[in-house]
Amino acid sequence: EVQLVESGGGLVQPGGSLRLSCAASGFTFSSFWMYWVRQAPEKGLAWVSRIDSAGSTINYADSVKGRFTISRDNAKNTLFLEMNSLTAEDSAVYYCARATLGTLDVWGQGTTVTVSS
Amino acid sequence: DVVMTQSPLSLPVTLGQPASISCRSSQSLVYSDGNTYLNWYQQRPGQSPRRLIYKVSDRDSGVPDRFGGSGSGTDFTLRISRVEAEDVGVYYCMQGTHWPPTFGGGTKVEIK
Numbered sequence: 001e002v003q004l005v006e007s008g009g010g011l012v013q014p015g016g017s018l019r020l021s022c023a024a025s026g027f028t029f030s031s032f033w034m035y036w037v038r039q040a041p042e043k044g045l046a047w048v049s050r051i052d053s054a055g056s057t058i059n060y061a062d063s064v065k066g067r068f069t070i071s072r073d074n075a076k077n078t079l080f081l082e083m084n085s086l087t088a089e090d091s092a093v094y095y096c097a098r099a100t101l102g103t104l105d106v107w108g109q110g111t112t113v114t115v116s117s
Numbered sequence: 118d119v120v121m122t123q124s125p126l127s128l129p130v131t132l133g134q135p136a137s138i139s140c141r142s143s144q145s146l147v148y149s150d151g152n153t154y155l156n157w158y159q160q161r162p163g164q165s166p167r168r169l170i171y172k173v174s175d176r177d178s179g180v181p182d183r184f185g186g187s188g189s190g191t192d193f194t195l196r197i198s199r200v201e202a203e204d205v206g207v208y209y210c211m212q213g214t215h216w217p218p219t220f221g222g223g224t225k226v227e228i229k
Contacts, residue, residue: 044209044220044221044222044223045158045166045209045211045220045223046220047217047218047219059217061217095165095166101154101213102148102152102154102156102171102172102213102214103154103156103168103171103172103211103213104156104168104211104213104218105168105171105177106168107165107166107167107168108165109164109165110165
């Protein structure tokens with residue numbers, strides 16, 4: 001079964017850091033681009049970052065550029081999102097998603113990040 | 118960025134009756150390869166998004182055939198032929214033709 005399982009979310013103070021992980025199984029992880037997408041409370045969906053299959057092409061939304069770092073370990077079938085200088089506006093459920101041309105076809109269950117003092 | 122506009126915001130439906138959700142894009146979603154990368158996702162309460170439809174009208178495996186997608190260019194529709202209780206949730210369209218991918222604001226389907 002194709003599966004993505006996020007972890008690493010939690011409560012963090014403003015200015016703090018968190019590292020999210022996404023464990024992939026049931027498919028050849030190293031062949032796919034991967035995304036992080038977030039959903040603020042009672043809000044819609046917005047892409048955060050993406051990384052190509054080899055980890056050499058990376059993009060960030062303007063709202064997180066310079067603060068978030070996406071990476072992957074293809075040997076361990078895991079995607080990461082390092083988040084620094086967090087603000088209340090970063091509070092959201094963070095999903096990892098598998099990308100194929102023009103679509104995000106598989107999503108994880110999400111991990112919740114709450115930035116609050 | 119391409120703006121995706123969904124309507125209505127909320128859609129109360131009687132069980133067994135049809136439902137229709139509109140999604141309009143600010144630019145044509147026809148890609149250079151001739152495909153149109155318009156997707157529909159369902160998000161049930163407390164769950165993550167699940168893809169229902171890709172490339173306008175292709176249904177994902179396991180998606181009931183009461184769900185159908187149509188449209189072209191900038192104007193797209195998701196139709197549910199007969200709404201069931203398990204269809205309650207928020208539906209999002211997403212375009213994957215232009216970088217970056219963008220989502221509609223969502224349509225909440227609820228039972229009257």
